[in-house]
Amino acid sequence: MESRIEFSIERSWSRETSRPSLHQTQHQFSRMMSDDKPDAFRNVSRKPGLQIWTINNMQMAPVPAQGFGNFFEGDCYIVLYVSQSIDIHYWIGKTSSQDEQGSAAIYVTQLDEFLGGSPVQHREVQGCESPRFRSYFKNGLIYKKGGVASGFHHVDTNVYNVLRLLHVKGRKHVTATEVEVSWNSFNNGDIFLLDVGKAIVQWNGPQSNRREKLKAVLLAQDIRDRERGGRAQIGVVEGGDERDSPELMNVMTTVLGQKPAQLKPATADDQPNLAQNNSVRLYHGNLVVQEVATQPLTQDLLRSGDCYILDQKGSSVMVWKGKHASQEERREALNRAVGYIKAKNYPPSTSVEVMSEGGESAMFKHLFKSWREKGQTQGLGATYSVGKIAKVEQVKFNVMELHARPDLAAQQRMVDDASGDIKVWRIENLELAEVDPSTYGQFYGGDCYLVLYSYQRSHQLQHILYMWQGRHATTDEITACAYQAVNIDNKYNGAPVQVRVVMGKEPRHFLAIFKGKLLIFEGGTGRPGAVNPNPAARLFQVRGTSEMNTKATEVPSRASSLNTNDVFLLKTDHKCYLWYGKGCNGDERVMGRAISDVLSRQDKQVVMEGQEPAEFWVALGGKAPYASDKRLQTEEPRHSPRLFECSNQTGQFRMTEVDDFDQSDLDEEDVMLLDTWEEIFLWVGKLANQAETKEAWNSAQEYLRFHPAGRDPDTPIIFIKQGYEPLTFTGWFNAWDPHKWSGGNSYEELKKKLNDAESLAQITVGLNITTVDKGPSRVSEGSYRAPGGPMSSPPSGSGTYVNPKLLINQDPSDLPDGVDPTQKEDYLSDVDFENLLGTTRLDFHRLPKWRQNDLKKKAGLF
16 A cells, blocks of 8 residues: 655755754855865875864865864864775764854765765764764764864874863763863763873773773773873772772872762763664655655665655664766755754754665665665675575585685685584473484474584684474473573583574574485474374475585475475375476486485485376375476575674663674673674673673564564574684674783773883873962962973862952962962863853863963953
8 A cells, every 4th residue: 555654844944044044054055165176175085094074164174193083062074984885974063053064064965976976975963973983983982172163273192281081981882071170070980081191090980880991991092192192191090999099099189179078970871872673664755755665675666766765763864866866866865864854853863874876885775675786796606595496506615715714604604614523412301312313414393403513623622502493392392492502501611602593494504514414394203202293295395406505394295385496305105206397407406316315215206397297296186386487596685794782771672783893892791793694693792791691592583573674583593602703703803813802901901001000100200290388368289280281270169269359460479379470360260261261271272372362361361
């Protein structure tokens, strides 16, 4: 039934009447700069890497590499990342002006055209950045007060004229926001970095966790290396145990004053940025937008002559530009997305992506039931599909090549050449019962089995434990299978990789270990002495071209089950038929004959399609139509792998995506989900929460069940513990280091290095901390002068600042004792400072000297 949902986005362009709308601003700006476009982009490089510009006086001003990751809240930025694809982001600071936002949006559109129209465009709002954007800044984002108007142009290295306090939040995606340099800014749940130029002191809230502490240390090291040329000391203070760090607390109390007896309570972290959302709608139209379809979406809905909006229920909005859409439609795509968000009353922070046909993002493709690239060919020698008439092909494996090339192992889903050892158990009376090796490979739909596969890798014994669940097994048997798997896992000290296998969805390696003899019965049981149903005829469909990929699966013994592309075995009381469809090849026939010997020792009668004897059809209940179209091999859709941090802490399954991931993104305290489309990997860190680990299986099944592309809920799920990763997992990560977690990189080890006695001594010596003797109404004791920088006073509210009346328009001889007449502003409280000078202390010290003096003259402080 055709949808009638439609609405207008025309009015969304100009809701503000007191000033020009964003659309009008962009239109005027676009005309103004159209002739200057080549000049504006003269410094744009197409080489792989990151480039950043800020908008300064309607122009793109490049940001040096030392400043990457620092974003002023009053500014807008353009971020260009070139890799195998090209991504353009425009970042909107929370206090940036409408004009700056409009300028940035136009630059993004024109930069997209300059680069040939292939980049994916992203709109980023401060505090709600996309995983892709955050992936460029692995150590976190720093939000700084002010903007272009504050006089900021670049970041100088080796400059220690710094005094700031950074509030650090986040376990996976870290942000650090500049806050008032005061104990009033602290709370018990977060981490704070006191940056005084030559030293960075990290204070960990008593309720902060180990992962947050590690992320903060890495951020502090990044600031040291990037902004100070590596020449700054870092120390760590554990909140609640300050007495263990007297040298570092001396620095903190000198700058901040005495720590209050109580700090503010912990504040809740923001929710993970992405909830699994299975509500996806596709819209089409210009001023009037009409719904085209809901999930699961198919690629054929997208027509090259049009543009479309894909709405993931407000969590993200994507615009797809057909290659034959008009130039005006393509240019207006970003504006349309913003207008759509306003028309739907979505939050301004809603994620926006704009992409062209042929340049779709991985996330966009994952929202479709299937996706095919133009001219797509087979990849890395093998394909596999569970489609009704799909073919299965497999290259001959060289185990040494698999070990040397983990990426090939991952693509092939093969850890080795399947030449290892096998042991099989069946669940009987909820206990383990060993299976007779002569019957290995025969699985019954009324049973559950555990298959332990052991193999050598780098002279170390590795294990995979497959849990095969029959379609007709009872709930108790399936539960017992999982329970007994835990027992076997414990017996091998947690080393086995655990793989859930649902009947009919056997992964490639599982097929290979049975050497072409895998036979699956629809029902019944393999238990000794059990009486199974013995129908007059049984029909098995054979799929495979070699010992590495063949299985025979029982199907209903009806003519309609046949398929012209496959080999079938028909077993009756008196005879066994080998039926060869016209579309099967010689290799498939050879494997059909080999597996027929497992089913029956009787002589086999070969039957070619179209030459069936009458008794063949009688055994199947008579002739009937069946799948008889010869088709080319069906490929599994290609999708880029995606990594997620999993959490059930809010009571609702949520995921935080990690874009452009590598091994360092696997947190030891987390459960991570790697989706390679054909398989789901659950990786459990050795320090992961026990409750989340228990829920990991349910989380993975929920992820599949609610995936907007209508994923197969029986997709194999592979459970992996840290330190026991198979090649089929590590191959998805670039440059996997098997020794990464062997020592030296943990939070405790980094803290120990930073807090050694020699480093702490360098902090106290290098900072020139002094106590000045002053009268009761003079400058406070414990004042601190950053080396080469202005004196900084303790925070407001401690009763230690000078009354402004004693400073304004006073001769040096009339000033209180100890006050430097050239730095009167340093003796003002933060409130008095901003009232008199019209800016914050932090922004003031970023201004050129002449501008500082001008403000001081106006305030009577010069």
